[in-house]
Amino acid sequence: MENATILRLQDIVKTFPGVKALGGINFNLKSGEVHAICGENGAGKSTLMKVVCGVYRPDSGSIEVNGKKESFSNPMEAYRKGVSIIFQETSLFEEMTVLENLFLGHEITKKAGPFTVIDYRAMTIRAEEIFRRLSTQIDLHVQIKALGMAQKQMVEIAKALTFDANIIIFDEPTASLTQREVTALFAIIRSLKAEGFGIVYISHRMEEIFEICDRVTVIRDGQYISTKFTSDTDKDELVADMVGRKMGSYYPKTETEIGDTLFRAEHYYDSGFVTDISFYARRGEILGFAGLAGAGRTELMESICGLAPRTAGRLFMAGNEIEVQSYKDAMARGIVYVSEDRGKYGLIADMSIENNIALPQLDKLVNKFDILNTEREKELAGRYMTDVGIKAPDGEFLVTNLSGGNQQKVAVSRALALKPELLILDEPTRGVDVNAKAEIHKIISGLTQQGLTIIMISSELPELIGMCDRIYVMKDGALAGCFDRGEATQEKILSVALETKSAAG
Ligand SMILES: Nc1ncnc2c1ncn2[C@@H]1O[C@H](COP(=O)(O)OP(=O)(O)OP(=O)(O)O)[C@@H](O)[C@H]1O
Ligand SMILES: [Mg+2]
Secondary structure, eight states: OOOOEEEEEEEEEEEETTEEEEEEEEEEEETTOEEEEEOOTTSSHHHHHHHHTTSSOOSEEEEEETTEEOOOSSHHHHHHTTEEEEOSSOOOOTTSBHHHHHTTTSOOEEEETTEEEEOHHHHHHHHHHHHHHTTOOOOTTSBGGGSOHHHHHHHHHHHHHTSOOSEEEEESTTTTOOHHHHHHHHHHHHHHHHTTOEEEEEOSOHHHHHHHOSEEEEEETTEEEEEEEGGGOOHHHHHHHHHSSOOOOSSOOOOOOOOSEEEEEEEEEESSSOOSEEEEEETTOEEEEEOOTTSSHHHHHHHHTTSSOEEEEEEEETTEEEOOSSHHHHHHTTEEEEOSSTTTTTOOTTSBHHHHHHGGGHHHHBOTTOOBOHHHHHHHHHHHHHHHTOOSSSTTSBGGGSOHHHHHHHHHHHHHHTOOSEEEEESTTTTOOHHHHHHHHHHHHHHHHTTOEEEEEOSOHHHHHHHOSEEEEEETTEEEEEEETTTOOHHHHHHHHHOSSOOOO
């Protein structure tokens, strides 16, 4: 049976003030197919999907859903007509519970005498069933703000599944998931596919595209480039379509002479989960932290940086014991942290790129009358905008209007601008395209030559293996192993991360 086209986009044009985000895009999705959309940060992927589900109205072009011309005025309407979307930036309400978020705007109701009331029991049963399918356990009654990024992402996915849609759009669903959750998600996608769903899959992880997608459409700078069967193409060709040229190395690590120990943690405990961690980082070294979601990597680093309490243990910088009570203390010691959650300790979405980069060091940018030297602010921001390649009309552009990957570049730039001695990056290339990723890697690597030490948490093992001099593996809040560059492989790291009984390495 020839599968029907269930989503057809023709000649979609969308402009924002000063930005032509989409310049005439064609796209079609069949039932029973997983169709990837690829492109660099800012290419227009999210915008295209927001046009489909009624967040934006296109300037021109047509949208056909299940054989009918549609023009949704909001996502709720799209959901009702069969299109469900998981947005790239989480759209959950932090103060509400998981269950409330799942059914917000489409609560299950029942009759109670003359009244219609919310049927919490029915919603709970439905939610439990969905999480079971996702092989995830999440307490339905906790507030969203108590969850980590990976869990939030699973809630987003579960939410999309609460709707009765036959088209599901995933906008970078795995950006904050690790191997195990990705495997569970892929199992779901395969079963949805078998049931005849059509799935749009946006991701910067090339391996995933070849693993789960049937076709791939590439857009570049808002222009349609190509549509291919994944079985007929390969990573290099795909990247060349995205970038417009052949790419060199994905992990351009420069060999750096590694110096003496800069940072040391001894028998460190945070306020609960992280137990008895001892490790060190040397000058010029890129140190990786691998582990499954929930292994405690973020908790450990947040605590070290004074963003969460510690209960025991000692920290040393260049041989001297340091006291870190707050993030300010950490910064004063030359330790800077870039969170995996751009919103949490990171960017202020409604401020400009310039303001965001300058924010942590406003004191250095004011004159003796406390007046901000905007020229210096511009200069500072401008330098990083070019170096890191932030795609925006100018430095005054608001962060909220940047594409996801470009927001990440602002977060990294802001940390670099502080000129730290120890830079701790939590998922630094989350949502960043292959080209920009290589750029960020190049910058990181280049900085180590000037003596900067990097600690990098990443869920992408190829990234850790490609960039790090040593990789620690965490499991259940403790260190479970350590590998030198050269001996680390995905299999070895995973076997330690998954081991039931942890063996010290
Ligand atoms: N509300 C907005 N106002 C102004 N410009 C916007 C707005 N939303 C998106 N843009 C711009 O439109 C372009 C496309 O952005 P979009 O978010 O679609 O990119 P993307 O392909 O999803 O990138 P990423 O991989 O980084 O998520 C970018 O140049 C972005 O800055
Ligand atoms: Mg996007």
